Every structure is written in structure tokens, then in C-alpha cells.
Amino acid sequence: MKxxxxxxxxxxxxLGLMTIVAxxxxxxxxxxxKTLMDLFIEGGWVMYPITACSxxxxxxxxxxxxxxxxxxxxxxxxxxxxxxxxxxxxYIGAYSFAKTAGSPLADVVRAGVxxxxxxxxxxxxxxxxxxxxVNAELKGRSSYLSVIxxxxxxxxxxxTVTGMMSAFExxxxxxxxxxxxxxxxxxxxxxxxxxxxxxxxxAFISYYLLANRINKGIHDITEIVTGLFRAFPYExxxxxxxxxxxxxxxxxxxxxSTNVQA
Numbered sequence: 154m155k156x157x158x159x160x161x162x163x164x165x166x167x168l169g170l171m172t173i174v175a176x177x178x179x180x181x182x183x184x185x186x187k188t189l190m191d192l193f194i195e196g197g198w199v200m201y202p203i204t205a206c207s208x209x210x211x212x213x214x215x216x217x218x219x220x221x222x223x224x225x226x227x228x229x230x231x232x233x234x235x236x237x238x239x240x241x242x243x244y245i246g247a248y249s250f251a252k253t254a255g256s257p258l259a260d261v262v263r264a265g266v267x268x269x270x271x272x273x274x275x276x277x278x279x280x281x282x283x284x285x286x287v288n289a290e291l292k293g294r295s296s297y298l299s300v301i302x303x304x305x306x307x308x309x310x311x312x313t314v315t316g317m318m319s320a321f322e323x324x325x326x327x328x329x330x331x332x333x334x335x336x337x338x339x340x341x342x343x344x345x346x347x348x349x350x351x352x353x354x355x356a357f358i359s360y361y362l363l364a365n366r367i368n369k370g371i372h373d374i375t376e377i378v379t380g381l382f383r384a385f386p387y388e389x390x391x392x393x394x395x396x397x398x399x400x401x402x403x404x405x406x407x408x409x410s411t412n413v414q415a
Contacts, residue, residue: 199312199345206305207352210298214359217295221366227258227374235262239381244269248396257287258374265382267398269390276387280378288371295363302356309349 219225231254238247244266251263264283268275 199308199315200348202308203305203345203348203352206301206308210301210352210356210359213294213297213301214355214363217291217298217359217363218366220291220294221363221370223370223373226256226370227377228254228256231256231259232377235259235381242386244390244395252396257370258377260287261374261378262381263396265378267396269385269387269395270393272391273385273387276382276385280382284371284375284378287374288367291367291370292364295360295367298356298360298363302353302360305352305356306346306349309346312345312349 223229234250234254235247235258238244238250248263248266251259251266261280261283265276265280268279
């Protein structure tokens with residue numbers, strides 16, 4: 154019963170919109186082609202936030218594809234240099250290079266090399282932690298495309314509702330005697346909805362494409378780092394300091410708390 158009532162209500166609204174469109178076209182005496190600026194003005198105030206969302210979408214797409222490229226995630230010269238340093242056993246040099254290289258691969262290697270004196274388990278945990286951070290940062294930026302894809306149809310829907318209210322108000326007060334006012338309200342209904350969907354569809358497509366690129370990039374980084382640390386001589390670097398990472402945990406001073414309380 155409820156479903157039939159909803160279908161009946163939707164049919165009434167749809168029939169009302171079709172009647173308004175037909176009446177406006179008949180009163181206007183024909184249809185003329187509109188420019189993009191005409192459509193923008195006709196869409197009403199919601200076109201401004203939708204336009205802002207479209208600009209943001211383009212920026213996040215371009216930025217995301219640049220950041221997830223192989224040249225940014227693991228540059229070929231970084232891979233070659235790190236492999237050469239690992240082959241020579243120059244882990245201090247590898248740490249220094251990774252610290253200044255400025256790529257996600259270098260950040261992961263830096264974190265791993267810094268913890269090699271603490272053993273294999275700590276090294277692997279440091280590597281996993283840094284890979285997780287890189288993955289979260291990349292996906293965090295691309296997630297804004299999903300937000301845009303969700304919000305723009307809602308913004309368009311707001312324009313649709315306000316346009317329907319204006320159209321029915323015009324039709325109820327003056328009928329179709331003033332076709333310009335009626336067509337303006339109809340334009341806000343149709344243009345706002347179409348504009349929101351026009352932005353949402355490519356935003357969602359780009360979001361999932363970028364998610365796949367990020368997953369592939371993280372997999373490639375993991376594979377490269379795994380190859381570097383394969384058969385790493387943890388026993389020979391145990392207890393030594395590799396890099397300049399600050400160590401906060403010192404030897405226990407059982408009298409420290411007593412002195413502070415005193």
C-alpha cells in the first residue's frame with residue numbers, strides 16, 4: 154500500500170513537470186538553442202557550488218594521477234641508487250640518500266634501515282607502518298573525489314526542489330501567462346539536476362581508477378623494498394646506530410621519579 158502511494162505521488166509530480174514543460178513551450182512559441190552561459194544562469198544559484206566542485210574535481214584528478222605515477226612513487230634512479238648502496242653494504246649511505254630523496258619508496262627504505270639495529274621484527278614493522286602511512290595519504294587525497302561525487306547530485310537536488318517550488322508557485326498564481334518566469338523555474342529544475350550528475354559521474358569513475366593505481370603502486374613499492382631487505386645481515390648491524398633517528402627510550406633511572414617528587 155505504501156509503495157503504491159509513493160508510485161502514485163511520483164507519477165503526479167512527473168505528470169505535473171511534463172505539463173509545465175509542455176505549457177511553457179506552447180506559450181513561448183518554440184525552442185531556441187542556449188549557450189553554456191544561458192544554461193548556467195538558468196540553473197540558478199546552485200550552479201556556483203557545482204562549478205566550484207567541478208574545478209576541485211579536475212584538480213584532484215590531475216594531482217592524483219601525477220602522485221600515483223611510477224615516476225613519483227618509485228623513481229627509476231632512486232631504485233637503482235638504493236640497490237647499488239645495498240649491494241655495497243653501505244647502509245648509512247642508503248639511509249642518507251633515502252632521507253633526502255623525497256619519494257615514497259625512499260621514505261619506506263629510510264624507515265626500514267633506521268630500525269635494522271633492532272632486529273628483523275622491528276624492521277619489518279617499521280616498513281609496514283611507513284607503507285601504511287603512504288597508502289593512507291594517497292587514498293586520503295583521492296577520497297575527496299568520492300565526496301564530490303556524493304555531494305554534487307545532492308546540490309543539484311536542492312536546485313531541483315527549489316525550482317519545482319518556484320514553477321508550481323508561478324503556475325498557481327499566473328498560470329502560463331508569463332512564459333519567461335515559468336521557463337526560468339523549469340530551467341532551474343532540469344539544469345541543476347543534470348549539472349550535478351554531470352560532475353558526479355566522472356568524479357566516481359576517477360576515484361575508483363585512482364584507487365586501483367594506488368593499490369598497484371603500493372604493491373610495487375612493497376616488492377622493491379622486499380627485494381632490498383632480502384637476506385639482510387641483521388646480526389652484523391645489531392646494536393649499532395644507522396642514521397640519525399632519535400632514540401627516546403634510555404636506560405632506566407629508578408631514582409628519577411623520587412627526585413621529581415622531592
